[in-house]
Amino acid sequence: MAVSLVNPDGLPQVSVYRQVAVATGSRLVFVAGQVARDADGRRVGDGDLAAQVEQSYLNVGTALAAVGGSFEDVAKLTIYVVDWTPDKMPLFRDGLARASAKLGVSPAAPATLVGVAALAEPDLLVEVEAVAVLD
Numbered sequence: 001m002a003v004s005l006v007n008p009d010g011l012p013q014v015s016v017y018r019q020v021a022v023a024t025g026s027r028l029v030f031v032a033g034q035v036a037r038d039a040d041g042r043r044v045g046d047g048d049l050a051a052q053v054e055q056s057y058l059n060v061g062t063a064l065a066a067v068g069g070s071f072e073d074v075a076k077l078t079i080y081v082v083d084w085t086p087d088k089m090p091l092f093r094d095g096l097a098r099a100s101a102k103l104g105v106s107p108a109a110p111a112t113l114v115g116v117a118a119l120a121e122p123d124l125l126v127e128v129e130a131v132a133v134l135d
Contacts, residue, residue: 001072001073001135002023002024002025002026002073002133002134002135003021003022003023003024003025003072003073003074003075003109003132003133004021004022004024005018005020005021005022005108005109005110006018006019006020006021006022007019007020008020016093016096016108016111017077017107017108017109017110017111018108018109018110019110020110021074021075021076021109021110023075023133024133025073025133025134025135026134026135027133027134027135028131028132028133029064029067029069029073029130029131029132029133029134030129030130030131031060031063031064031129031130031131031132032063032129033078033080033127033128033129034056034057034059034060034063034127034128034129035052035055035056035059035119035120035121035124035126035127036051036052036055036056036124036125036126037055037059038055039062043123045125046123047125048125049081049088049091049092049095049125049126050091050092050094050095050098051095052095052124052125052126053091053092053094053095053096053099053126053128054095054096054098054099054102055099056099056126056127056128057095057096057099057100057103057107057128058099058102058103059128060074060077060128060129060130061099061103063130064130064132067134068134069132069134070103070105071103071105071106071107071109072105073132073133073134074107074109074130074131074132075109075110075131075132075133076109076110076111076112076130076131077107077109077110077111077112077128077129077130077131078111078112078114078128078129078130079111079112079113079114079126079127079128080114080115080116080119080126080127080128081113081114081115081116081125081126082115082116082117082118082119082124082125082126083115083117084113084114084115084116085115092113092126095126109130
């Protein structure tokens with residue numbers, strides 16, 4: 001595995017992600033922001049944050065698999081959520097848990113969640129982008 005995830009002493013011990021990723025691989029993979037669209041481009045989870053989080057993470061997993069990777073290779077995630085407020089965290093975690101179960105992994109790479117006013121299309125609630133390192 002080309003990425004080791006660490007929660008160093010002296011930093012908060014966050015349960016849903018790790019504070020640091022150490023990459024030793026030789027091939028960088030940059031996955032464009034993935035949204036709640038299926039393979040045919042149809043919207044998934046209209047107005048449902050959990051469903052859109054799930055589909056966005058599944059799409060990242062599909063993109064990584066296409067180049068021989070998986071979430072175990074992810075060094076950094078950036079998540080953009082429309083009109084983010086902390087009370088949306090249970091919905092976010094629900095969607096993440098469902099995606100994790102389907103992917104068979106726990107996406108725990110360092111992550112930044114950013115609240116935004118809007119995404120590229122008005123029906124999108126979340127977008128997830130990833131940087132991965134492969135051997």
